[in-house]
Amino acid sequence: MSSTAAVKNSMADHWASLGASYSLHTGDPGAGGTSNEATGGGYARQTTTWGAAVAGTVTGTQLVFTVPAGSYTHMCRWNGATLLTVLDTTDAVVSPAGEVKVTPSYTYSGTAD
16 A cells, blocks of 8 residues: 555655755765765865655755866765765766756655555
8 A cells, every 4th residue: 555645745854854964975985974075176065955745755955066076976965963874876077177966855655554
């Protein structure tokens, strides 16, 4: 049995409430999420603002990372200093220095038994 729209929205909104800060990495961030974090070129961690879930999907505002030339392979999601998720993303190659733009989203598609 599928979850109702209200349950899906509630679950997606809860997921979004857990954290909104993201880091960008040039390689595997490791278990603690701190290895290979981007540096230089104006890089800083970015924070999204989550909208309300619709049809079980919650979408955040676009993240814009200003970075030096290089390959960026992972992102991490944070709640303050607490690592929530390591994301093995599609590689972004930047040359020359520029921006990596990401719009985070999450869809809850769970089912109820």
